Amino acid sequence: MRPTVNDIAREAGVSLATVDRVLNARPGVRDKTVRAVNDAIDRLGYVRNVAAANLARQRRYRFLFILPAVQSQFVQALSDAIIESARGPLAEASEVIIATVPQRDPHAIVTVLDDQGDQPIDGCAIMAHETPEVRDLIIRLKEQGTAVVSLITDQPQAPRDHFVGIDNHAAGRTAGILLGRFVGPTPGKVAVVVSSMLARDMVDRRLGFDEVLAERFPHLQALPSLEGHDDRDLTAQITAACLASHENVVAVYVAGAGTRGVNEALRKAGLSGKTVVVAHELTAHTRAGLEDGSIDAVISQDVGHLARSALRVLRANADRLPIDEGQEQIRITILLRENLPATSDSARLAAGDPGEAAA
Known part of the structure; x- marks a missing residue:
């Protein structure tokens, strides 16, 4: 038979009311008593039916x-x-x-x-x-x-x-590997566009990206981060200014939002499709960029x-x-034009859980 709250009370030497307070994390119970109740729960192998308890209490x-x-x-x-x-x-x-x-x-x-x-x-x-x-x-x-x-x-x-x-440090390293391999042995500079360096995901991605360039692609120089603050027009302006200020920008890493602004700046400079672009997240715009070749790879999360x-x-x-x-565990997905899921597949994945338990 499964152990009950009565068994816990007897094992711990406390009242049913005390067991109830501990199970529901209510105040008014000494730490020593809480430990005694939890120890009894462990010894008895008690598993609480939380759903039933919530239903009984009509909890929302x-x-x-x-x-x-x-x-x-x-x-x-x-x-x-x-x-x-x-x-x-x-x-x-x-x-x-x-x-x-x-x-x-x-x-x-x-x-x-x-x-x-x-x-x-x-x-x-x-x-x-x-x-x-x-x-x-x-x-x-x-x-x-x-x-x-x-x-x-x-x-x-x-x-x-x-x-x-996702593990954003690993995502930044992944971006570095992809960008470095797409560029090849050609030396040059890399523009890095972020949302804001106040965001931990941007910091972690930038750290991972810089590590890989230093370790594997020392012929590529990553420029200081450009903060677009998720604003398309601002991102286009700062990217255009970066391209005008630096010769031989061979690639752009878009670590956050702002791919539309980056591509706009590259088009106006006549560099769209000629400059390697690695971006994050599958959206309508990054999908279109993969399809027309203005974006080389997208690192995505579901x-x-x-x-x-x-x-x-x-x-x-x-x-x-x-x-x-x-x-x-949220997994990192690498998308290229060759493995881009159909629009209907994307919608299905957003609505269901296929493969989620193994993620």
Whole structure:
């Protein structure tokens, strides 16, 4: 027979009420008693049916996703994937809220929680630059007992519970290998376009990229980062200025959003299709760039997997349950014109979970 809460109470020498408080992480129980109850749970092999417990208590979750308010096809695709996931079984008995915050206003994120009213937030997924304001928000959420995951770009200096996204250092190294091999032995300079160096994913990608160029392609010189702040016109302007200021720019690494602006600048300079371009994320624009040859390779991550993983991790942390690390590992995908999935295949992958457990 499966052990019950009565068995736990007898094994730990405490009351049923105390066991209930420990299982539901309610205050008012001494640390020594919490350890005794958890030790009894381990000895008995007790597995709690969280779904049944939540149903009995008629619990509903509130999950908040904080995304940047930027001109980005990728962020829009991510938002759409979150909305789609919110309609599925992962969001059962849950309310999923998406809040957008101006990315270049570090103080705007402070008001996000105040805008949610008096109802508590059970979990929060945050895609934002690594700033003191974001760190303080995460600290505030954790003090309130809210599960927190960083999404796409990590917040390693803050007490978040989990990071949902690819290994961005590895992604930068992958970009370096691809770009170096596409360029070949020709010496030259490489323009590097980022969203902002306040974003941890941009920092990690840049570090990985520079490592590979130094190790494997010393004949290529990576120029200082150009910050486009996810603005197409600004990205086009700074890329054009870089091309005008430096001779022999043989490649461009677009580490964040801004591929449209980069390609616009390359076209005006007569360099489209002649300059190697490696970019990130499969969007309508990068797909078109792969198809017409203006982009050589795209390093992608599945927005559907990102949205579902964030919901799974938030739910598990809210219920204080372990997560399946293998299922939540977001893999890096390298796309070329030759292996570009059909549009219908992309939509299917965004809506379902094929291969996700093995990711």
